[in-house]
Amino acid sequence: xxxxxxxxxxxxxxxxxxxxxxxxxxxxxxxxxxxxxxxxxxxxxxxxxxxxxxxxxxxxxxxxxxxxxxxxxxxxxxxxxxxxxxxxxxxxxxxxxxxxxxxxxxxxxxxxxxxxxxxxxxxxxxxxxxxxxxxxxxxxxxxxxxxxxxxxxxxxxxxxxxxxxxxxxxxxxxxxxxxxxxxxxxxxxxxxxxxxxxxxxxxxxxxxxxxxxxxxxxxxxxxxxxxxxxxxxxxxxxxxxxxxxxxxxxxxxxxxxxxxxxxxxxxxxxxxxxxxxxxxxxxxxxxxxxxxxxxxxxxxxxxxxxxxxxxxxxxxxxxxxxxxxxxxxxxxxxxxxxxxxxxxxxxxxxx
Ligand SMILES: NC(=O)c1ccc[n+]([C@@H]2O[C@H](COP(=O)([O-])OP(=O)(O)OC[C@H]3O[C@@H](n4cnc5c(N)ncnc54)[C@H](OP(=O)(O)O)[C@@H]3O)[C@@H](O)[C@H]2O)c1
Numbered sequence: 001x002x003x004x005x006x007x008x009x010x011x012x013x014x015x016x017x018x019x020x021x022x023x024x025x026x027x028x029x030x031x032x033x034x035x036x037x038x039x040x041x042x043x044x045x046x047x048x049x050x051x052x053x054x055x056x057x058x059x060x061x062x063x064x065x066x067x068x069x070x071x072x073x074x075x076x077x078x079x080x081x082x083x084x085x086x087x088x089x090x091x092x093x094x095x096x097x098x099x100x101x102x103x104x105x106x107x108x109x110x111x112x113x114x115x116x117x118x119x120x121x122x123x124x125x126x127x128x129x130x131x132x133x134x135x136x137x138x139x140x141x142x143x144x145x146x147x148x149x150x151x152x153x154x155x156x157x158x159x160x161x162x163x164x165x166x167x168x169x170x171x172x173x174x175x176x177x178x179x180x181x182x183x184x185x186x187x188x189x190x191x192x193x194x195x196x197x198x199x200x201x202x203x204x205x206x207x208x209x210x211x212x213x214x215x216x217x218x219x220x221x222x223x224x225x226x227x228x229x230x231x232x233x234x235x236x237x238x239x240x241x242x243x244x245x246x247x248x249x250x251x252x253x254x255x256x257x258x259x260x261x262x263x264x265x266x267x268x269x270x271x272x273x274x275x276x277x278x279x280x281x282x283x284x285x286x287x288x289x290x291x292x293x294x295x296x297x298x299x300x301x302x303x304x305x306x307x308x309x310x311x312x313x314x315x316x317x318x319x320x321x322x323x324x325x326x327x328x329x330x331x332x333x334x335x336x337x338x339x340x341x342x343x344x345x346x347x348x349x350x351x
Pocket of ligand 1: 032033034035037038039040058059060061064090091092093094120121122123124145176177178179180259260261262263264265266267268
């Protein structure tokens with residue numbers, strides 16, 4: 001159980017930050033995926049409300065990063081004195097950009113400073129088939145960005161010893177998933193969605209029938225809701241693996257995943273209007289941006305999570321993901337596949 005069972009879908013990230021202010025004050029926090037109209041920005045604002053020492057904002061569009069930093073300094077003028085805000089260029093679809101970003105972050109953490117909280121928030125939801133730009137692997141862009149990018153980024157931070165050691169509270173790695181993970185398990189035999197459907201084993205196939213307009217595909221058979229669903233399942237399986245390997249170990253790093261709710265952001269920026277309509281049919285309550293970061297804040301801050309069993313949160317409380325996202329064998333298999341894709345092994349036993 002969380003320590004605040006009264007928190008719910010209407011709780012705001014700012015409220016959660018104020019309840020757990022002691023866990024934020026003086027801490028070092030890194031958030032990916034920052035733009036003024038997104039959940040990354042409201043998460044950054046919520047943390048900034050309680051004076052962390054260092055807030056590192058990492059994303060791919062410089063002007064959006066700068067706009068959010070300005071928003072924070074305007075809303076919380078005390079940040080000028082209490083909180084250092086640093087901006088890092090990070091494109092999670094590009095392995096070279098990820099490696100450069102980790103080098104830049106390492107330079108920012110001078111004097112042995114470590115990250116207390118890492119929020120893997122960045123993601124895309126495209127409607128057309130695209131591939132990652134620079135790795136020569138031709139990875140499907142949603143899987144390549146939302147999972148493989150996050151996998152490599154997090155592991156390089158861990159390998160560079162950038163996450164805070166004990167004493168408690170232990171560092172936390174939060175990876176923002178989505179209820180959309182229910183749309184597809186990991187499709188190990190065809191993670192790029194390039195094979196004929198009949199070749200895919202039934203247990204790797206997506207949810208059928210898909211709700212209404214979610215079934216829409218491009219002419220070449222690409223369905224952006226299904227690829228998004230797979231990537232969001234991967235986010236939870238990644239968290240499951242991290243949790244099993246890191247929790248309780250010497251370095252005591254905690255890992256949680258979550259569904260933030262349904263929030264009007266730029267995630268569906270190139271979505272078909274009919275797909276947008278489908279979301280309005282499915283979701284009765286649309287959260288504000290501040291409500292949309294509250295579950296992330298609970299996952300990052302609530303000390304009660306260290307004492308209980310919990311992998312995934314919804315509306316600020318522990319919840320169960322779909323069984324295909326709780327499968328330890330799949331988590332292990334995904335880790336190995338991800339290592340093969342990035343061409344590097346990441347053993348967590350040392351942490
Ligand atoms: N909104 C919802 O209803 C909802 C529901 C369930 C889950 N989520 C999850 O919530 C998280 C935040 O999404 P959001 O709704 O705030 O969407 P958003 O407004 O589109 O924000 C996503 C952020 O990720 C950044 N990003 C995209 N591709 C990137 C890349 N290759 N490298 C680095 N950064 C990249 C975007 O940067 P640019 O803006 O510069 O492209 C943007 O700042 C995501 O993990 C999403 O899956 C959202």
